[in-house]
Amino acid sequence: MKNLLKSELLTNIRNLLIESRGKLQQTVNTVMVQTYWHIGRMIVEEEQQGEQRAQYGKAQLEQIANVLTQEFGKGFDVTNLRKMRQFYQLFPIRDSVRLELSWTHYRILIRVENLKAREWYIAESIANNWSVRALERQISTLYYERLLSSSDKAPVIQEASEKTTPLQVDIKNYLRDPYILDFLNLPTTSVVESTIEQGLIDNLQQFLLELGRGFAFVSRQQRLSVEDQDFYIDLVFYNFKLKCFLLIDLKLGKLAHQDVGQMDTYVRIYDKFHKSEDDNPTIGLILCSEKSEAVAKYSVLSDSKQLFSSKYLPYLPSEEELRIELLRERYLINDAGETQ
Helix, strand or coil, X not given: CHHHHHHHXXXXXXXXXXXXXXXXXXXXXXXXXHHHXXXXXXXXXXXXXXXXHHHCHHHHHHHHHHHHHHHHXXXXXXXXXXXXXXXXXXXXXXXXXXXXXXXXXXXXHCCCCCHHHHHXXXXXXXXXXXXHHHHHHHHHCCHHHHHHCCCCHHHHHHHHCCCCCCCCCCHHHCCCCCEECHHHCCCCCCCCHHHHHHHHHHCHHHHHHHHCCCEEEEEEEEEEEECCEEEXXXXXXXXXXXXXXXXXXXXXXXXXXXXXXXXXXXXXXXXXXXXXXXXCCCEEEEEEEECCHHHHHCCHHHCCCCEEEEEEECCCCCHHHHHHHHHHHHHHHHHHHHHC
């Protein structure tokens, strides 16, 4: 009994310390962001006092950096002072600075030149509690641009601003194409679907990040028993924003008509036997290594509101490869719109 009490006491103390450290860290981050914003403001105002002052601005920053470094330690070199100046220039209104994000978040965000993209990344970081590493990865994989490639800009910005409800949101804005699975470190040859599936389970946190906002893991290889036949779904997720289930079927090679038919069956069964009355219709996503434009165009994928296919990439492509992929997707979207 004494050992049990000691254990409970230790657990309570640990929980209190963890909570206190979290609050302390948030306070430190808040003060740091505010302080660096004010430093940036003072530097900009000093430099804007006259042309003569602007001419020796570089030398002045170096002198300030040397003094601050000697007195306060690392973090005040010329590079960081310039980032503070840029921080203020990008966020000249203090109320526009979101204190939920750390200074390290802002160091990454100020590299995003597109204003709409930067605002979107800020909103997503706060809504999904993205770590610095998560934010950096999403920016490096052109998450915002990839999302725009499958929809108009206005709905994306509207959705990012939390002005829509699940019934108004286009499901395509929640699904990506392509998905980048570089965190699996897949071999270039002899890959089987079970290897990819196991890799996604082993790296579930990274995969949820790649899936996007609102997704939670439900099941792996979930059995659907209907009359005299059993079906097995590779992966099942639930999206709390859309209020619906997401079924994922992994496919190696090129997308085929039978893959679409199989997923259509899964979705129909799931809607009938697993979906609750207050859930929205189930979504089916076929994640394949190679898409087929013919299947996408001449199957139920072309007009279905529940069935989708996306390509997955086993590595992080270069910026040029992503640019080509985006152009290809925009061409397909425009071509589909003209044929309707």
